Amino acid sequence: MPLTRSDVLDATFALVSEEGLAAVSMRAVASRLGVTPMALYRHIGDKQGLLDGVVERLLLEIPLPSPELPWRDRLHALAAGIRALAHRHPDVFPLLFQRPATTPAALGARDAAYAALREAGVAEGTIPRLERALSTLVLGFAASEAGGRFGAEAVADYDWIETLVLDRLVNT
Amino acid sequence: MPLTRSDVLDATFALVSEEGLAAVSMRAVASRLGVTPMALYRHIGDKQGLLDGVVERLLLEIPLPSPELPWRDRLHALAAGIRALAHRHPDVFPLLFQRPATTPAALGARDAAYAALREAGVAEGTIPRLERALSTLVLGFAASEAGGRFGAEAVADYDWIETLVLDRLVNT
DNA sequence: ACCTGAACACCGTTCAAGT
DNA sequence: ACCTGAACACCGTTCAAGT
Numbered sequence: 001m002p003l004t005r006s007d008v009l010d011a012t013f014a015l016v017s018e019e020g021l022a023a024v025s026m027r028a029v030a031s032r033l034g035v036t037p038m039a040l041y042r043h044i045g046d047k048q049g050l051l052d053g054v055v056e057r058l059l060l061e062i063p064l065p066s067p068e069l070p071w072r073d074r075l076h077a078l079a080a081g082i083r084a085l086a087h088r089h090p091d092v093f094p095l096l097f098q099r100p101a102t103t104p105a106a107l108g109a110r111d112a113a114y115a116a117l118r119e120a121g122v123a124e125g126t127i128p129r130l131e132r133a134l135s136t137l138v139l140g141f142a143a144s145e146a147g148g149r150f151g152a153e154a155v156a157d158y159d160w161i162e163t164l165v166l167d168r169l170v171n172t
Numbered sequence: 173m174p175l176t177r178s179d180v181l182d183a184t185f186a187l188v189s190e191e192g193l194a195a196v197s198m199r200a201v202a203s204r205l206g207v208t209p210m211a212l213y214r215h216i217g218d219k220q221g222l223l224d225g226v227v228e229r230l231l232l233e234i235p236l237p238s239p240e241l242p243w244r245d246r247l248h249a250l251a252a253g254i255r256a257l258a259h260r261h262p263d264v265f266p267l268l269f270q271r272p273a274t275t276p277a278a279l280g281a282r283d284a285a286y287a288a289l290r291e292a293g294v295a296e297g298t299i300p301r302l303e304r305a306l307s308t309l310v311l312g313f314a315a316s317e318a319g320g321r322f323g324a325e326a327v328a329d330y331d332w333i334e335t336l337v338l339d340r341l342v343n344t
Numbered sequence: 345a346c347c348t349g350a351a352c353a354c355c356g357t358t359c360a361a362g363t
Numbered sequence: 364a365c366c367t368g369a370a371c372a373c374c375g376t377t378c379a380a381g382t
Contacts, residue, residue, distance in 0.1 A: 002346060026375060037375080039347050047375065094266050097319040132328040136321075140312010147269040149308075156304040161337065168336055174365060198356060209356080211366050219356065 003035060005043045009053045016054065021091040026050070052103075055095050059105040061085055064112050071116040072166055078112060079138045079162060086142035093146050096139060101132075110135070120169055134165070175207060177215045181225045188226065193263040198222070224275075227267050231277040233257055236284050243288040244338055250284060251310045251334060258314035265318055268311060273304075282307070292341055306337070 011032045015024055026047055030037040044050045062085055065077035086093045101110070113131045122130060141158045143149075150156055183204045187196055198219055202209040216222045234257055237249035258265045273282070282303060289299045313330045315321075322328055 025373085027373080036348055038349090038377090041376080042346065094269055097266055097315045097321055099321070100323075101321050102323075129329045129332070132322055133330070133333050136313050136316045136328040137309060137333065139316065141308050143269045143315075144308045144311065149269055149271070149273050150304055151272075151274075156308040157301045158305070160301070161305050161309065164340055165333065165336065168340075197354085199354080208367055210358090210368090213357080214365065 003033065003039060003043060005053070007033065008040055008043050008050070009057055012050060012054055013057055016089070016092055024050070024054075051095060052099065054092060055099050056103060056105040058085065058089060058092060058096070059103070059109065061088075062109050064108055067115070071119040072170075074112065074116040075134070075166065076162065078109060078116075079158075082109075082138050083142045083145060083158070086146035090146035090148075093143055097143070101135065117169075122169065137161070137165070175205065175211060175215060177225070179205065180212055180215050180222070181229055184222060184226055185229055188261070188264055196222070196226075223267060224271065226264060227271050228275060228277040230257065230261060230264060230268070231275070231281065233260075234281050236280055239287070243291040244342075246284065246288045247306070247338065248334070250281060250288075251330075254281075254310050255314045255317060255330070258318035262318035262320075265315055269315070273307065289341075294341065309333070309337070 008029065012024060012029050015028060015032060026037045026040055029050070030040055033039075040050070044053055062078070062081045065074040065081075067074075069077065100106075110131060113134065114127055117127045117130055118124070141156060141161075144156055145158070180201065184196060184201050187200060187204060198209045198212055201222070202212055205211075212222070216225055234250070234253045237246040237253075239246075241249065272278075285303045285306065286299055289302055290296070294302060313328060313333075316328055317330070
């Protein structure tokens, strides 16, 4: 049976997990699939297309919180899911800063945040701006934690600032 | 006269500015200096050492605010300087997430932030944690803005969240 | 439609050798 | 001490060809 885009991404993700982002090459992925490098181009475009596929898979790993939870717990759970993702894939995570946040795979987490903010009583016109601010906040912390910008014993205080922002949300 | 580490970094920085981070290779830098690739190793170690040097130069570009300004203006100026840096060097900026924040070159900005927080009345034992939280916040926003994670017409609301955090700082 | 083979223009790094 | 030259084991991508 012919190769599929999904096969290629499976192989890429396995390679990333085992040997890191630096080990991802068209040739290495192809060899894992028992195929010529050129066979990949039909399915994922070029190497940038391959990386886009990896980001897509990454975003789908973020667990969406149960809608029954209070809005504040849902936002906290989303943030925790993103930070856990960064710790599982520290070397791939920075890719999220260079790719648009509007890809189909990113919509799940974004819409969950929208719904929580709506329920928190945030004005409809403010929700998108606020979601952008919050997601940027979480991404920045997750990347710093996972990239080891600070030593293990000197982590940045994410919870402190999350509480601060969410408290302010309640009082407005 | 012999090549120096500084010469190598000058050439690398020029290359980054003209052709982007992807164009930086040992061979390209060497050719710019009219020298064999292997001549670089004595001065900057390996390629990672070259990138560390680039980060070092980047950090030195952050303007330190005048100590006469009120603490709040100093923090705002530092943040603005970092965001401007990200816009000047969007493709190099993400390197800051993967390198330790404690290199000598990073100390200037860090100490300026410490001094401002001290003047704001933050307890001495809380200053390092708070500085880590704030710098992570700024870095995350700067990277998102510069990387184009959002469209140009839909920027994340940095000023909103900065005001929020600094206001809270005053009331504690 | 889907894949291969050969080729082009690149990489980082080692190692021995030159001055 | 400082640099060169040749070599090794890699890259991404194009292009023509095979089935």
